[in-house]
Amino acid sequence: MNRLSHCLSILVLLVEIVHAQDSFVVDTKAQWETWNFPLGTLNIEVDGSITPVRFDQPFNAAPDSPLFTHELRAGAQRGGVWKAGSNLAAASLIIDGDTSTYWQPNPADGADQWWIEIDLGRMVAVGEVRLHFPDEAGARPLRTFRVFGSDGKFQSIADDVFTFNLIGGTTKRNEETLVAFPVAFGEATKRVIRLGQSDGTTAANTAFAPLQYIRIVADAKSDQAALAEVEVMSFGQNIAGETMARGGLIDDQGKGRASAMIDGDVNTFWEELNWFEAGQFIAQWQWDLGAVYWINRVIFVAFQESTTFSRPRILRHRLLGSDGSLKPSGETDFDVLFDFPDPAGWHNPQPITYLLRPSRPLRHLGMVFGGSSSGAIAEIVAVPTGYVAEVEMRSDFIKIGERPKVFRTLEWDADLPPGTQIRAQTRSGSGLDEGNTYYHRKGHEVTEDEYNALKKRWKGDIVPYIRPSADWSDWSNDYLFSGQEFLSPNPRRYVQFRISLKSDTPTAAPTLRMLRILYTDSFLNGAFGEVTPKEARAGEAEDFTYRLQPDFADGDRGFNRLRLDTPSQTALGSLTIRIGATEIEPLAVELTPDSVVVALPQVVRRQAVQIDLRVNVFENPYAFNAFVGHTDDMGFWQQVDPMGRSATTVFLPEVPAALKLIDKIAISPAVLTPNGDGIGDRTEVRFAVLKTDAPVDVDIYSLDGRLVRSLAGGRGNDGFLVYTWSGDDALGRTVPPGIYVVRIDVKAQTDVEGVSRIVNVVY
Template sequence: MKLPAAIALLLLSTWACLADEYRFDRKADWDGWTFPRGAVVQNEDGSIGLGRINRSIDAVTAARDFRHVIKSSKDPVPGGIRVVGSGAESADNIIDGRKDTWWQPPQDHVIEDWFIEVDLGRMVLATKIRLTFPDTLDARPFRSFSLYTNDGLRASAARDVFQYSRAGRASEPNEERVVEYDLQTIWPGGATGEHLVTGDTLDHAMVQYVRFVAEGQNPGAALAEIEVVGIGDNAALGSLERGGGVRGGTDLNNLSTLIDGDKNTSWSLSGPNDWVLEGHWFEIDLGATYWIDRAFMHVSRSRSFFGSFEIATSDGTQAAGVTTDRVRGNFDFQQLTRVDNIASPLRRVFDFRFPLRKTRYIFYHRLNFTRIAGAQGGTHNPFYTLTEFMLFGDGYVAGAQMESNFIDLGGTKSIRTLSWDAELPPETFVEIRSQTGDTFLFEEKYYNKNGVEISQAQWNKLPKSQKQDIVEIQRRGPDWSGWSQAYDVPGEVFLSPTPRRFVQLQVRLGNDNPAVAPLLRSISLHFDDALVSGGVTSRILPRQTGFDSLQTFSFVLKPVFRSGDHGFDRVLIRTPAPAATTQVKVAGDTVAPLAVAMAGDTLRIDLAERVQSDSVEVVFDARIQANATAFEAWVSLSGSGVMQGARPAEQHAATVFVPSVALAGALIRSVDVTSQVTPNGDGVNDVASIRFALAKVESAVPEVTIHDLSGRTMRVVAAGADGYGWDGRDDAGRLLPPGVYLCRIAVAADVGERSVRRIINLMY
């Protein structure tokens, strides 16, 4: 519900100085909000910004931020130093990002212990590894060494044993402080598709572990830094923590492994039938919208027949209309690629590079074989296993949403305005919405010790050691309003129903340029004690009327007062057309109002006395052209700046229906066009009046045109203050010759364009 501009201006101009405020502007204030982790950044100064993903990263820097499963621990472990043979006390120095600290194995330790391994915490696509050595009196570069990598795949499914491949070796005694080794992947394949890199050699390799091994001892040998240069941050990692996830149609327990950064886990599909029936699809929700320009997919196993597939992306925009898609989310998806992978040799490593696009959802599905029949013949029964789906880009997050907890105002309050302070560079935005309510529903959830949800009866039977504590979930009650539209400007009149005790806020931050991001510094709610703490309900009679007919309505406001309420002396009713008040009653008695006026689309009645215990009835005449017209109302206390909305006494209690509009009939009705115009300046019929009403059409702009009898358009008539009128002239302002002309009234509707025509005789 949005207040009319005239009311909003009135409220702001009489804003009381003394009011309560609920404010978010310190770091601790935001702790009760839910954030998509990493996509929204909570700064130390209390401001809120957007995270970002980058190209060409050092994957070692954030190794400790990632945790993964290993066989030797029941809990996930972070990345970092995996193992060191000697000099453990200085091992962390090679991943601290500093060149003036180093790992230096003791000279008296055997050469077999001069090794160290780095765990990146997740699998990355690395383009090179850079070794930096110190060069001081006491610390010198290693002269002889080898460098090995592993993609995280265990050599034994039951143990943390890994097979390494040599990535580089000092071919002669090394004296350099910086040594780099480029990485690559060689994988031939005949696949083709939009944005697919089709060469046999890719400029990166999958890496999780890096092992440095000295092959000879030299005095002061030390290593300052290992850098693993990755192609970028993988936006798919952390999707679950951001509130996203993966849906799919088969192998449901392993869907999340597609985005876990672990090459030991995988998602499999098999079966020759229709891809929808077989469930050969998945949809990734990143939990926030990112600027993405690269995707990578790895298939670890496949039969001789792989098949083809499609990938599409969406920024989260809802699809227009009703979708017939049975499995894909109801979002506006754009195809990214259609890959043909039936030619031998089959490709199992897919690298896609494309222009930056806003991406939150990614939809993958196998193509049906009938679309590729004849390529190989025989019965096709594919089986393949996807180990990882990775996404890369550059820039600030394109869009992320955060929500507050339920804000308790300490009692029923009349919320007046919502303000915020934000830095908004060009091409950035902050959208804030609100919802209000008074009641909650509480739901209890029961889990066994493994976190599996069970029934209350099952939970009661388990011993205490085999179950978790009951989890109570607080949900909004039926009186909650739902999210408002976005606020336009700081200090705007509060858009959700009020008075209420509880408020919830939703904030969306984003951009249309990955190089810039908004910064939200604070949000404030301004509120007062409610005028009527028990609320005000509304009802209108009659609830049914004819189309565009003048009808007398009775609109009743029934307040529920409590001790200490201020009451009100002003009533405001939004009407679909100008209304004429015929009577005002308080407690059933007719009273004389101080003033009655239309302010924009709102009827305002100022009462002579403050109402503190009785109902108010307003009787007025109005015309209605749209079916299911809802009448919104507010009460106010003059001079206070406090305004309180009314709620319908029950569903549709303040709604008027026009059955003739709902059932059938013309879109353009009540057409009245002056049949003769004589523009001679005598004030009589100088302008032809063109009047009509539109039914069943929302937000449509009619087009009124004048034509000669051959059909040529002579004039496009613009609406004036009094509606439409024609003065006998063409678009150039020239007086047209006397004769017969056609007036055409047209409107575009969902069912197509509808029009009516009337004859106008031009005489002078």
């Protein structure tokens, strides 16, 4: 059984448990763990509550070093305490996070064997190394020692040989239980660039060294010598290495080399040459972190071949950042965070530290370079602070029942401190398609027939899939509050949830405790609709026929109420209703500017229902959405699905080609006589707006351009926009006789259109 099928089985079982309550609830740790979300971004507690992960600064990189694996000349190597000259069995105790346990070198071993070495498993930007010693009977601090560090750069093409630099050591007999050494070698070649001002809550220290190995060497033997704990302190946790596991991506325009910058290995690197585009800023790579983090530090470590004569360097570039917002084109909307000038001369900086003060919510980073070469980048360090700024979690496809259900409301229970929010969306469907995806051995997808025709040696993997059937909806709009009416199509058998936990500050985060969807059995197994004709002219009354065909199954209640959304108010005399071939007299009809609601004289189960009506259409395209209901449940409507693609949609062919947004303008009467006799005391400005639902302003001006009054109005029953003027100014005073200008302005996203007309005031 694949993972998705397993998850569906679990969720179906849970539905059966809660079916009697007509609700589906997610509120346990086991349930949440079946959801998909970026690795390492959420804490799921035993009680079922969920909170975004908090990143504290500084960060001790030693305890989790065994979680990392890297390649050596000799093969794969797991991080941790990997070497010790003496008592290797107890060596791991120096990174177990417990200062009450310790490593003691064997007193019988020579002084040259009293050493121990930590492999951090990846390169870490280390700012300080702290050594904790016990001081109790049988275990005393090391008295004389030195601490060394190496970045893990291979110094041999055949062997695992590294260069170690001195970090610090004792200058007199040590009696302390805590000794700390700042790590600051190589500072002369580093560059630190700041964006913004510190808020005073975060240390401004920038000194560090890129290190992977820490070696502690005793300079002399001492009685009962022991080492309890080694803390390797970085500015914060580097989230670069887990990018792919979180569902993120780093891409250098498809060249496939950028991942070398986030693999934790200074022996691999990324570099790009653009000999023919010197001087231009060329987009080189973009990095999706997989979630939105509050980032306050980004470090780039340059690459240095051991045999290269010139210094390692990173050349002129721009650093870009985005919180994930999109441009109208759908592309990521990047801001320029920093401009790094062309390094001059021999002293090109090696590591570059970018400090963001205050921290900034970032989902994407990018780099563009302005020269013919980028220089070489070995590693990127991205340091978050506080809670994850925004993380999205998505359920699998959840089967609520064998029969379609009417989903009524979506509810949740959450703690929302100021500056935090929960965004929820749903989509729904009637089924899932199962099948296989076939791959050629070279990695590209082929059809089943093509796969079967391949020789055995060219056949790749066959990967099973479960995916939504064609009737699944897109994601709904955001639910604005718990208990809101379900926003995705109904009735359906399956539902899927997408939840975002978001904070506007790194110091607070929402906590989600429960998600619940309330549902009932549907009136019908399904219902399908179609409208004719499929085309109309904008703003002109047109006769339409809407046909509804029930899909009845045993146990269905049927329906005796019907609602049809309309683009304008239906002309009452045009409304006729048929059940089957028989015209019927409805029990009641309610007409509004945007719908018609009909109470039927009988319960309909299998017979088709036809509605004839006359309306004006302005929106292109316009979908006639229909719903069925029952007097047993007056508060709910079951949605009717289109019989096919665009089956309930009407198009206005002339609208896309129209050059104007404002059409069919009428001012009646054109001569206004505001003398209070009830004849011509006010004029009506009537018009249609095409291709947009943008805001509309209607104003009255004098001939010298002075604004007299802004008019109030709105959409009339026939769908036209209607604004009235009684011949008064903004203060309610009757204007002098004369000629006035009516100005109509539509402020669309891509254009502003205005139309002027004349109205005369006479009395």
